Amino acid sequence: MARQVAFERVSGVPKLGGFSAVRTFVSVNGEGLIFYVEDTSRKYVDQKVELEGGVVAPTVWMEEPVHGRLLILSDVVRRIIEVPRLNLAFPELDVFPDGRVLIAAARSAWRGEDDFDYNGMIVDPDMDIFRDVLLLGDGIQDVAVDSSGRVWASYFDEGILGNFGWGHPGPDPVGASGLNCFTDYGTLIWSFPVDDEGPMTECYAMNVSEDRVAIYTYYSEFKLCRISADFETEFFETDLQGCRHFAISDSHVLFTGQWNDEIDSGYVGRLENGRICGVEKIRFSLPGGLKLTEGQFVGRGSKLHFFDKGSWYSVHIDMVA
Numbered sequence: 001m002a003r004q005v006a007f008e009r010v011s012g013v014p015k016l017g018g019f020s021a022v023r024t025f026v027s028v029n030g031e032g033l034i035f036y037v038e039d040t041s042r043k044y045v046d047q048k049v050e051l052e053g054g055v056v057a058p059t060v061w062m063e064e065p066v067h068g069r070l071l072i073l074s075d076v077v078r079r080i081i082e083v084p085r086l087n088l089a090f091p092e093l094d095v096f097p098d099g100r101v102l103i104a105a106a107r108s109a110w111r112g113e114d115d116f117d118y119n120g121m122i123v124d125p126d127m128d129i130f131r132d133v134l135l136l137g138d139g140i141q142d143v144a145v146d147s148s149g150r151v152w153a154s155y156f157d158e159g160i161l162g163n164f165g166w167g168h169p170g171p172d173p174v175g176a177s178g179l180n181c182f183t184d185y186g187t188l189i190w191s192f193p194v195d196d197e198g199p200m201t202e203c204y205a206m207n208v209s210e211d212r213v214a215i216y217t218y219y220s221e222f223k224l225c226r227i228s229a230d231f232e233t234e235f236f237e238t239d240l241q242g243c244r245h246f247a248i249s250d251s252h253v254l255f256t257g258q259w260n261d262e263i264d265s266g267y268v269g270r271l272e273n274g275r276i277c278g279v280e281k282i283r284f285s286l287p288g289g290l291k292l293t294e295g296q297f298v299g300r301g302s303k304l305h306f307f308d309k310g311s312w313y314s315v316h317i318d319m320v321a
Contacts, residue, residue, distance in 0.1 A: 002283045005266065005320050007306055007313035009287055011073050016080075019069055022046075024307035026300040027095045028147050028210055032073035032312050035093055037086075041066035047089055059089045060107040060117050060164070070101060073312070081125045088121060092143040096184065100124050102145055104153070108138040108174070110165030120151075120186060134186035137174025138164050144208035144300075148229070150189070151182040152213055154203035161201075178203045179215055181231075190231050205244050209301035214248045216255075224253060224276060238276040240267055245297040247304040252321035254304055256297050264292040266304075268320050282320065286313060 011032060013021060019036035022045050027033055037045055044062040068083035070093065081101060088105035095101050105119040120134025136143065136151070139159015144152050155175030158164075166173040174180065178200040179192035192200070192215075205216040213227045224236040226248070242259035253276060257265030269279040284292055284306070295308035305314045 002265075002281045004283045004285050004289070005315060006285045006287055006289065007315045010305075010312045010314050012311055013307060013309065014071065014078070016069060016071070021309075023091065023093060024296045024298065024312070025093055026298045026303075026305050027072075028145060028208060028300065029097075030074070030300070030303075031095070032071075032305075032307075033093055033095065034071045034073065034307075035083075035091065036069045036071065037066045038068075045089065045091070057163075058107050060105060060109050060119070062087045062089045081123065083123060086121075088119060092140060094143060094145045096122075096145050096149050097147060098149070099126065100184075102143065102151060102184075104134070104136050104140055104143045106140045107164060108135065108166075110138075110170035116165070116170075118186075122184065134182070135174060136182065136186070137180065138166050139173070139175055141203055142206040144206065146208050146213070147210040149184050151184060151186075152179070152206065152208050153182065154179050154206040154215060157202045160199060160203075178217060179206070179213075179227075181213075192227075193233065204242065205246055205299065207246055207248055207299045207301065209248075214246070214253075216243060216246060224248075224271075236271055236274055236276050238269070238279075240269075240276070240279065243267070245299040245304065247299045247302055247315075247317045249302045249317045249321070252317055254299075254315075254317045254320055256299075256304070263294070266320075268317075270321075284315075 020042045023035040025033040047059045048056050065085040065087040068086045070081040090106035092104045101123040103121040108117040108119040110116040118135050120136045136153045139155045141154045141156045159175035162173045177191035181190040200217040202218045207214045226234045243255040245256040247254040255267045264284045266282045269276040298305040302317045303314045
């Protein structure tokens with residue numbers, strides 16, 4: 001029987017009258033980030049359209065702009081940032097060290113040389129300024145800000161291979177490498193290098209901590225890669241397949257379940273000699289041994305987080321390894 005690992009409760013997830021929580025994130029300094037939209041606008045956040053041939057795809061823009069609120073939770077304070085008239089569909093969020101908020105849409109369409117979608121917005125809550133100036137690329141899987149204020153974006157297969165005009169007939173996809181690092185003005189400063197296997201097919205999971213980034217990627221097989229602050233890479237092979245979230249330390253990695261696993265499944269292993277060794281399957285639970293139900297995982301640094309409808313939980317990798 002798999003060893004049971006219990007999350008610890010960090011905080012409740014507050015209810016905001018007239019608003020629904022639609023996204024949960026964790027900042028690089030450990031703050032909980034909960035994004036709400038008005039109840040009447042919930043349907044626009046993850047809106048899809050039917051394309052030619054009956055293909056259903058996510059939209060780039062919401063059908064109608066929505067009024068959002070970002071709740072920032074920490075041990076000391078709770079504060080709300082108003083996000084009026086947001087129209088970026090499938091939004092991903094994080095905060096900069098100076099308090100600004102990054103909002104990125106998952107999709108971006110190319111229609112011509114000077115006609116494409118900027119899909120990054122920066123909100124300065126102190127000055128009430130919005131900037132729709134960042135081109136982060138189509139097919140974003142995850143986006144996060146590090147402690148230096150750099151923006152990291154990882155991409156799923158369509159963002160790497162091309163869709164929505166990128167790659168055919170337009171230029172190479174912005175996310176062709178699978179992982180990019182941008183300045184806060186959207187300038188690309190580094191892309192993941194292509195190795196002997198060619199480009200990755202999909203970046204399944206990303207963990208951005210204070211001093212480095214780690215990604216779990218798919219080529220013809222899965223790999224874990226750590227990237228230092230100055231972009232040096234270190235690879236670890238693994239037999240684990242399809243994990244979507246992880247926590248990582250200098251010596252260990254903690255994954256959520258593989259394809260077709262139950263939501264409470266997890267795996268922990270050692271990082272040794274270019275491989276994830278001694279992998280052990282575990283079972284996550286909530287405090288008191290309660291079973292996990294529907295919710296969202298977030299891996300940030302050495303902690304794995306879990307948000308359900310009522311609470312925010314976390315577990316440190318040192319408590320599992």
